[in-house]
Structure formats: structure tokens, C-alpha cells
Amino acid sequence: MWHRNSARNDSRQRTARRVCAVIGRGSAALAVVLTGSPCQANSGAAPTRYLSAIDPDHLGYNPPAPAVDGSKEQQADLAGVRAIQPKDPASRDEAFADAEAFSFDALLPRFSVSAGRTLTAKRRPILAHMLKWALADAGAYGKIKDKFARSRPFVADPSIVPCDTSFMKTASPPPLHVTYSYPSGHATNGYLAGLVLSAVMTDRSTSLMARGERYGQNRVVCGVHYPSDVAEGQQMAKFLFALIVKQPAYQLDLKCALEEDAADINSALPDRRKPIHKSGYDDECAKLDENYYAEMSAL
Numbered sequence: 001m002w003h004r005n006s007a008r009n010d011s012r013q014r015t016a017r018r019v020c021a022v023i024g025r026g027s028a029a030l031a032v033v034l035t036g037s038p039c040q041a042n043s044g045a046a047p048t049r050y051l052s053a054i055d056p057d058h059l060g061y062n063p064p065a066p067a068v069d070g071s072k073e074q075q076a077d078l079a080g081v082r083a084i085q086p087k088d089p090a091s092r093d094e095a096f097a098d099a100e101a102f103s104f105d106a107l108l109p110r111f112s113v114s115a116g117r118t119l120t121a122k123r124r125p126i127l128a129h130m131l132k133w134a135l136a137d138a139g140a141y142g143k144i145k146d147k148f149a150r151s152r153p154f155v156a157d158p159s160i161v162p163c164d165t166s167f168m169k170t171a172s173p174p175p176l177h178v179t180y181s182y183p184s185g186h187a188t189n190g191y192l193a194g195l196v197l198s199a200v201m202t203d204r205s206t207s208l209m210a211r212g213e214r215y216g217q218n219r220v221v222c223g224v225h226y227p228s229d230v231a232e233g234q235q236m237a238k239f240l241f242a243l244i245v246k247q248p249a250y251q252l253d254l255k256c257a258l259e260e261d262a263a264d265i266n267s268a269l270p271d272r273r274k275p276i277h278k279s280g281y282d283d284e285c286a287k288l289d290e291n292y293y294a295e296m297s298a299l
Contacts, residue, residue: 050249051137059243077226078153081225082160085223086221095163095222098219099164099224104135105120105121105128107190108127111193116201123269125296133253134196134241135193138240141185141233144183150226150229161223163223165178168224182228182229184232184233189215189237190216191234191237194215195209195237197212200257252288270293
């Protein structure tokens with residue numbers, strides 16, 4: 001997955017499978033160095049998320065049901081949406097921009113100010129890869145949405161004007177309808193991003209977590225989620241992160257992301273404009289940097 005050149009990709013995956021078969025699960029880090037991906041038990045396919053060994057439909061996360069439509073609890077939740085609606089639509093600019101920054105490479109730069117660093121996928125490829133895989137794990141929220149099928153606030157109260165609904169609509173099954181509200185996927189992603197980035201940029205953890213929370217809160221500002229949707233999305237992010245940090249692939253990525261961050265602070269990130277450049281990372285991290293930069297360049 002790190003290169004579009006299929007022959008190179010196939011060769012790397014074959015190497016990884018041989019390594020994993022011979023030396024077992026305990027040497028997953030070596031397979032990462034050789035191929036850019038950890039060994040995955042009982043599978044020839046390279047993993048695409050940290051929790052690849054866990055069925056995303058059976059993560060063990062069981063949120064409580066949202067308030068029933070028409071109940072006092074639901075009305076209070078709806079009042080929370082109305083209370084935060086800005087009178088001037090222009091004041092929703094950040095919320096609108098956050099709504100559109102859903103993919104990992106679009107989300108990462110939204111944290112640049114809070115990080116005190118310029119964060120882009122190609123400038124910080126190791127960090128970007130971490131966020132990509134973590135958000136892939138967060139995709140499990142979709143099944144929870146379908147399970148509870150909670151309508152969005154602007155559907156329950158047409159007087160609420162949402163920021164944008166184009167990306168929330170689906171034509172299957174017909175007729176066209178708006179996707180469900182609980183829990184908030186944006187809130188899950190934003191809070192999980194805050195946790196991942198805080199683990200790497202510890203000196204900025206307070207501001208990064210605040211930005212992750214605000215990213216979720218902006219969904220209420222947009223009128224497309226209830227406060228309880230956002231709160232549950234953040235709880236799911238905490239649950240997922242507690243699982244992710246135990247994974248060997250994450251631990252190696254974190255080690256190298258810390259080296260990458262130190263290089264960033266010291267203005268020593270690889271100068272890829274030069275035909276030959278030295279990253280200053282150790283051998284493991286230099287290899288990951290090469291692989292992840294190729295991955296980000298292929299976007």
C-alpha cells in the first residue's frame with residue numbers, strides 16, 4: 001500500500017509474509033522495517049489500520065441508546081443545539097471548514113495552530129500515517145449509527161439551519177435521505193486525532209485536546225449533531241485509543257513520530273528537494289519515513 005508500483009508492493013508483501021512465518025508475531029517491528037506494515041496473523045493482506053486483528057463489528061464498544069424522539073431527554077438535547085446556534089451565519093466559518101475536513105489528510109492541518117507546527121501529510125508523513133490508521137479504526141461508528149438510526153437535529157427541528165448537508169446524504173436506499181446522528185463520527189475522529197497528536201507533541205497536549213474537543217463541538221454549532229452525539233463520539237475515541245496504544249505497530253510508529261517531531265522542532269526534517277537526503281532518524285524510523293512519505297505522495 002505504500003507505493004503505487006504493484007511489483008514493488010507485491011515484493012514487499014511477500015517479504016513480510018516470509019518474515020512473519022519464520023520469526024512469528026514477536027518480530028512484527030522487523031516486518032514494519034522491511035515492508036512498512038506489521039505482521040498480520042492468518043492473513044496475506046497488509047493491514048490498513050492498527051486494530052486489523054479485531055473485527056470492527058466486534059470491538060466490544062457498546063454505547064447506551066440515545067434519547068427517544070419526543071422524550072424530555074431528547075427535547076433537552078435539542079434545546080442544547082438551539083442554544084449554541086450563532087445568530088450570524090458567518091461566525092460558523094470554522095465549524096463549516098471542520099465539517100469538510102473529514103479525511104485524515106484534511107483533518108491534520110486543522111491542528112497546526114494548536115500544535116505550533118505546520119502539519120501536512122507530506123511534511124509529517126509518520127504522524128500522518130498514524131492518524132490515517134487510527135481514523136480507519138474509528139470507522140466502526142458507522143454500524144452504531146445504523147443500529148440506533150437517530151435523526152439529526154435539523155431533521156427533528158426544521159427551524160435549525162445546518163452548515164452543510166451534501167456529504168451526509170445517501171441515495172441508497174431511495175428516496176434520498178440524511179444519514180444518522182448518533183454517535184458523531186466527526187467528534188470521534190477529532191477527539192481521536194487530539195489523542196494521537198498529543199502522544200507525539202506532548203508539549204502541546206492541552207491545546208491539541210482542546211482543538212479536538214472543539215472540532216466535535218462544531219458539529220453542534222453546525223446543527224447536525226446533538227450534544228449527546230458529540231459526547232458519545234468522544235467516548236468512543238477514548239475506547240479506541242486505549243486499544244490502539246497496545247498495538248506493536250502503533251508503538252513503533254509512535255517511537256518514530258517522536259523522532260520526526262524532534263526533527264521538526266529543530267528544523268531538521270528531511271529536505272526531499274535534494275536527490276539524496278539524510279533524515280537523521282535511526283534505521284527503523286528512516287525506513288518508515290521513506291515508506292510513509294511515498295504513501296502520502298501517492299494521495
